[in-house]
Amino acid sequence: MPKIVDHDARRAELAEAMWRVVYRDGVAAATVRSIAAEAGWSPSALRHYFATQADLLIFAMEHVIAQSAERFAAESWTGPPRETAQRMLEEFLPLDRQRRRAAEVWLWLTLHAQVDPAAQARLSEADDGVRGVVDVAVDALAAAGLVARGADLGAEKARLHALLDGLTLHALVRTELMPPGRLRALLAEHLDSLTSARDGP
Amino acid sequence: MPKIVDHDARRAELAEAMWRVVYRDGVAAATVRSIAAEAGWSPSALRHYFATQADLLIFAMEHVIAQSAERFAAESWTGPPRETAQRMLEEFLPLDRQRRRAAEVWLWLTLHAQVDPAAQARLSEADDGVRGVVDVAVDALAAAGLVARGADLGAEKARLHALLDGLTLHALVRTELMPPGRLRALLAEHLDSLTSARDGP
DNA sequence: GAGCCGTGCCGAAGATCGTCGACCACGACG
DNA sequence: CGTCGTGGTCGACGATCTTCGGCACGGCTC
Structure with a gap:
C-alpha cells in the first residue's frame, strides 16, 4: 500500500556515503548528521534503515x-x-x-x-x-x-x-x-x- | 599569595579516581562527570589540572x-x-x-x-x-x-x-x-x- | 593584625552529539 | 477515488565536553 523502497539498496547507499565522509574527514567525522548530509537526507531518515549509529x-x-x-x-x-x-x-x-x-x-x-x-x-x-x-x-x-x-x-x-x-x-x-x-x-x-x-x- | 595546591599530587589523585571508575564500569564510563564525582569534585575542578578529557x-x-x-x-x-x-x-x-x-x-x-x-x-x-x-x-x-x-x-x-x-x-x-x-x-x-x-x- | 588579590572552585551556558516521538506527504491497493 | 501504511522531516530531549563569569578562601604585604 505505501511507498516501497529497496531497503538493502538504501542501506548500501548510506554505507557508501559514510565511507566517503570517513575517507575525507576520518572516522571522528562520521556522525549521524554528517553522514545524512553527505547522502542528502535528514538525520532522522537514517533511523529507518539503521536503528543506531553502531549498526550503520x-x-x-x-x-x-x-x-x-x-x-x-x-x-x-x-x-x-x-x-x-x-x-x-x-x-x-x-x-x-x-x-x-x-x-x-x-x-x-x-x-x-x-x-x-x-x-x-x-x-x-x-x-x-x-x-x-x-x-x-x-x-x-x-x-x-x-x-x-x-x-x-x-x-x-x-x-x-x-x-x-x-x-x-x-x-x-x-x-x-x-x-x-x-x-x-x-x-x-x-x-x-x-x-x-x-x-x- | 593564594591557596596553594600540589598540582602533581592532585593530578595523581584524579588519575587514580579515573582508574577506579574504569576498573568498575569500563572506559566508556570514564566521563568527566563520573570521574569528578568519584574524586569528590565538580567537573569544572578537573579543568584546573587537565585541560581536556584526553589529557586526563x-x-x-x-x-x-x-x-x-x-x-x-x-x-x-x-x-x-x-x-x-x-x-x-x-x-x-x-x-x-x-x-x-x-x-x-x-x-x-x-x-x-x-x-x-x-x-x-x-x-x-x-x-x-x-x-x-x-x-x-x-x-x-x-x-x-x-x-x-x-x-x-x-x-x-x-x-x-x-x-x-x-x-x-x-x-x-x-x-x-x-x-x-x-x-x-x-x-x-x-x-x-x-x-x-x-x-x- | 588588617587588607589585598590571585588561585581554586563552582554553577550555568554553549556547542555538538545520538536518539526518540509527533507529525506530514505520498502512493499503492482495494 | 478513498484509505492508510510507509517514508520522511522537524523538533526536542538527554548526555557529553568545553568555556565563561563570578564567588570565596587564604597566603603575602604592609
Whole structure:
C-alpha cells in the first residue's frame, strides 16, 4: 500500500556515503548528521534503515569485508603459494588511505563493542571473516609443504592473525615508523619464519 | 599569595579516581562527570589540572606505564633469559581485569590520537616505553646467544611488539577465543620461534 | 593584625552529539 | 477515488565536553 523502497539498496547507499565522509574527514567525522548530509537526507531518515549509529558502521564494515571476500573468491590465486599468501594478507594492512580509514572504523567498532553486546556479536562475525582468510593462507602454505611438519597450525594462524592486527595498529599510531614498505617487509619476515624449517616433534 | 595546591599530587589523585571508575564500569564510563564525582569534585575542578578529557586519560596512562617501568627497574630479572623475557612481556598482555581495562583505555587513546595531534605525540612517547621493554627483552635474548646470528634484531623487535599488541587486541574483541592461557602460550610460541635456530645469512 | 588579590572552585551556558516521538506527504491497493 | 501504511522531516530531549563569569578562601604585604 505505501511507498516501497529497496531497503538493502538504501542501506548500501548510506554505507557508501559514510565511507566517503570517513575517507575525507576520518572516522571522528562520521556522525549521524554528517553522514545524512553527505547522502542528502535528514538525520532522522537514517533511523529507518539503521536503528543506531553502531549498526550503520557495522553494516558498512561488513560491506567492505564482503567486497574483499568477493575479490578473494574471484581471483584465481595461482602462482607460488608463498607470494600468494603475502598478497592475500597484504589486503588487510593499511597500505593506503582507504584501508587506513577502514582500520580506524575497525578500531571504533572494537572500542564500541566493549559496551555493546550486539555490536560485539556482529563484530565477531566480521572478525571470523578475516580469520578465515588467514586460515586459507596458512593452509595453502601447509598444503604446499612449506610449513615444517610438527608445526601447530592453529597456533600459527592465531599468531599470524595477531601479527596482522598488531601491524595495523602500529601503522595507525606510529605512521612514521611503519610506512607501507616496512609493513610489507615485516609480514614477509614473519612468513619467512613460518615457512623456514623448524624443529618437528 | 593564594591557596596553594600540589598540582602533581592532585593530578595523581584524579588519575587514580579515573582508574577506579574504569576498573568498575569500563572506559566508556570514564566521563568527566563520573570521574569528578568519584574524586569528590565538580567537573569544572578537573579543568584546573587537565585541560581536556584526553589529557586526563593520557596522564593516567603514563601513570601506569611509569609504575610498570618502576617495577621493571626494581626487579632484578635474574634467571634464565628465556623465562625472564616471557615474564617481562606478559606484563603487557591483558591477563587480568586490570590490564584489560588498561588496554581499553589504550584503545580509546589510539582512536582519539587519530584526530588530536597533541594526544598523538604523547601517545607516541608512551608507546616508546613499551617498545623499550620489548627491545630490552630481545637484546637480553640476543646477548645470551639465544637468537640465531644473522637475525634482523630490529625487525624481530617490531614483529614481537606487533604480536604483543595484536594479541591484546584479540583478547579484547574475542575474549572467548583468547583466554589468558592461550595468550601466554602464543607469546611463548613466538619466543620459541625467535630463539630456535634459524638460517643465518 | 588588617587588607589585598590571585588561585581554586563552582554553577550555568554553549556547542555538538545520538536518539526518540509527533507529525506530514505520498502512493499503492482495494 | 478513498484509505492508510510507509517514508520522511522537524523538533526536542538527554548526555557529553568545553568555556565563561563570578564567588570565596587564604597566603603575602604592609
